[in-house]
Amino acid sequence: MTNQYSVKFEPNVPLMLRDGTITYADVYRPDTSGKVPALLKRTPYDKSAPTTRSGGLDAIGAAMHGYAVVIQDVRGRFSSDGEFYAFIDEMNDGYDSVEWVASQPWCDGKVGMFGRSYLGATQWLAAKAKPPSLMAIAPGITSSDFHDGWAWQGGAFQLGFSLAWSLTMAAANWDNLAKRLFLSTRQLEILIEAKDNLMTGLHHLPMQEFPDLEGGLAPYYYDWLEHSEYDQYWKDISIKEAHSQITVPAFNYGGWYDIFLGGTLANYTGMKDKGASDVARTGQRLVIGPWSHGTDLASVAGEVNFGAQAAGDAVGIQTEILRYHDYWLRGEDKGVSDEKPVRIFVMGENVWRAEDEWPLKRAESTDYYLHSRGKANTLNGDGWLTREEPGQEAPDVYAYNPIDPVPTRGGPLAADDGFLPPGAFDQRPVEARSDVLVYTTPRLEQYVEVTGPITVTLYASTSGKDTDFTAKVVDVSPDGYARNLTEGIVRARYRNPKGPAELVDPGTAYEYKIDLWATSNLFKMGHRIRLEISSSNFPRFDRNANTGEPIGSDISLVPALQTIYHTAEYPSHVTLPVVPRD
Numbered sequence: 174m175t176n177q178y179s180v181k182f183e184p185n186v187p188l189m190l191r192d193g194t195i196t197y198a199d200v201y202r203p204d205t206s207g208k209v210p211a212l213l214k215r216t217p218y219d220k221s222a223p224t225t226r227s228g229g230l231d232a233i234g235a236a237m238h239g240y241a242v243v244i245q246d247v248r249g250r251f252s253s254d255g256e257f258y259a260f261i262d263e264m265n266d267g268y269d270s271v272e273w274v275a276s277q278p279w280c281d282g283k284v285g286m287f288g289r290s291y292l293g294a295t296q297w298l299a300a301k302a303k304p305p306s307l308m309a310i311a312p313g314i315t316s317s318d319f320h321d322g323w324a325w326q327g328g329a330f331q332l333g334f335s336l337a338w339s340l341t342m343a344a345a346n347w348d349n350l351a352k353r354l355f356l357s358t359r360q361l362e363i364l365i366e367a368k369d370n371l372m373t374g375l376h377h378l379p380m381q382e383f384p385d386l387e388g389g390l391a392p393y394y395y396d397w398l399e400h401s402e403y404d405q406y407w408k409d410i411s412i413k414e415a416h417s418q419i420t421v422p423a424f425n426y427g428g429w430y431d432i433f434l435g436g437t438l439a440n441y442t443g444m445k446d447k448g449a450s451d452v453a454r455t456g457q458r459l460v461i462g463p464w465s466h467g468t469d470l471a472s473v474a475g476e477v478n479f480g481a482q483a484a485g486d487a488v489g490i491q492t493e494i495l496r497y498h499d500y501w502l503r504g505e506d507k508g509v510s511d512e513k514p515v516r517i518f519v520m521g522e523n524v525w526r527a528e529d530e531w532p533l534k535r536a537e538s539t540d541y542y543l544h545s546r547g548k549a550n551t552l553n554g555d556g557w558l559t560r561e562e563p564g565q566e567a568p569d570v571y572a573y574n575p576i577d578p579v580p581t582r583g584g585p586l587a588a589d590d591g592f593l594p595p596g597a598f599d600q601r602p603v604e605a606r607s608d609v610l611v612y613t614t615p616r617l618e619q620y621v622e623v624t625g626p627i628t629v630t631l632y633a634s635t636s637g638k639d640t641d642f643t644a645k646v647v648d649v650s651p652d653g654y655a656r657n658l659t660e661g662i663v664r665a666r667y668r669n670p671k672g673p674a675e676l677v678d679p680g681t682a683y684e685y686k687i688d689l690w691a692t693s694n695l696f697k698m699g700h701r702i703r704l705e706i707s708s709s710n711f712p713r714f715d716r717n718a719n720t721g722e723p724i725g726s727d728i729s730l731v732p733a734l735q736t737i738y739h740t741a742e743y744p745s746h747v748t749l750p751v752v753p754r755d
Contacts, residue, residue, distance in 0.1 A: 267299025422456025475596025
């Protein structure tokens with residue numbers, strides 16, 4: 174970027190919302206008498222924190238480049254008045270904030286937005302409200318459906334993220350909460366103890382009576398648990414259902430190991446297909462790296478280093494966001510209109526590649542079927558994976574005991590990294606468990622690139638009234654290292670997406686579709702493709718008690734016997750998008 178201006182800084186500028194609530198913003202703007210376009214970041218994470226100032230786009234650098242940059246504490250957070258409740262006020266508040274920025278004497282009336290995670294949600298919700306001055310947004314690592322993809326996934330509660338985030342949000346904003354709720358120092362100590370002993374809280378039963386967030390500290394946490402089904406509570410804040418109403422283009426970016434990868438991809442494809450204007454449909458961009466959620470788009474995800482060129486800084490994310498806004502707010506092309514809209518990092522090969530679309534049209538949906546002689550338990554079992562359909566094979570059986578669930582090991586996480594580090598890890602410690610079924614291809618005799626959405630079709634029965642089934646795709650290197658790629662879960666009572674809960678008949682086989690979102694990975698010659706099947710991934714997801722009781726109400730955990738079928742009648746398989754290579 175070209176930096177040509179010195180910068181004026183105005184802290185704690187009051188910004189009034191339509192209901193009279195006063196929020197506060199820090200303004201970084203070029204030292205010029207002329208009017209300039211503006212970039213707005215709306216954050217619940219403290220506008221004055223150094224990481225907030227630089228996250229997604231460096232405020233000072235953008236102001237030197239000629240933008241007025243406004244970083245606002247959303248209502249009820251840090252310097253701002255009012256009461257914070259996740260998502261609910263962000264549409265109206267986003268509209269008001271955009272138009273306030275546009276009306277300032279230093280703004281030329283054109284506003285863009287930027288930021289990651291919840292800051293991506295504030296952008297999409299503002300865009301949903303359609304403020305006339307909003308020209309473009311740049312949401313990173315964020316969701317499109319705050320039910321399935323934020324608090325829930327496949328009908329299972331994203332416990333690790335939801336509890337860790339709620340505790341962190343309350344503790345970080347303590348001064349604001351204490352003033353409004355008349356809280357004591359001892360209550361703060363209890364909250365900090367809960368945050369420092371997160372694993373204890375993750376095991377608490379019943380979940381809906383977790384004590385350390387009561388008293389108004391995070392009411393949304395309990396409401397998320399109460400609204401396990403996709404009801405009006407979630408529809409009111411859905412981005413996915415609003416794609417056909419949104420008129421602005423978006424620079425979407427995310428990571429293969431990000432907890433909101435599904436949302437990033439859904440926002441891109443949804444807006445390309447349904448955007449409310451030609452600009453919205455044709456102006457979408459998508460960048461996906463090998464990144465996890467909380468590591469600032471680093472080249473290392475978990476215990477795997479994908480190379481120096483994998484990092485967000487190496488690929489120039491900040492420069493690309495600024496160049497994107499230059500195009501939509503200033504009319505400066507700089508090659509934006511000639512570029513392919515999609516850029517993905519192909520793991521395994523560890524290279525960036527530009528594409529014309531997502532998903533890739535040339536990818537071939539290829540079914541790999543589960544096989545065994547009835548003993549696929551553990552990585553030393555007899556499970557295998559091939560493109561040949563199964564015949565009459567013995568089913569695989571395992572006991573799922575929620576008292577001793579399969580532990581989360583890396584993957585797309587966004588909790589406390591000290592307790593649940595995200596990213597790529599060797600899965601062999603998990604695969605050594607008897608309640609994990611392992612199906613592996615023979616060593617590959619040629620390269621196999623898998624790029625795109627992945628689903629598992631599973632035929633299974635359980636002895637419980639309800640249970641979970643999980644799936645994970647793994648790249649196994651010649652030395653045995655088993656690198657996780659992507660994973661998913663389905664809760665039996667929610668096997669019909671968006672439908673009402675329906676318990677199962679114990680012992681009856683049902684078809685389950687498990688959405689593993691997507692990946693891009695080159696399985697090299699000598700490597701093997703592996704699929705893990707189990708019934709828990711804790712504490713990323715809550716443990717299914719197998720009782721069929723309302724979610725969050727269980728105080729006891731009951732084991733269940735799980736049966737996985739792979740026969741001509743019940744051909745369980747994983748569907749991989751295989752990309753032909755020259």
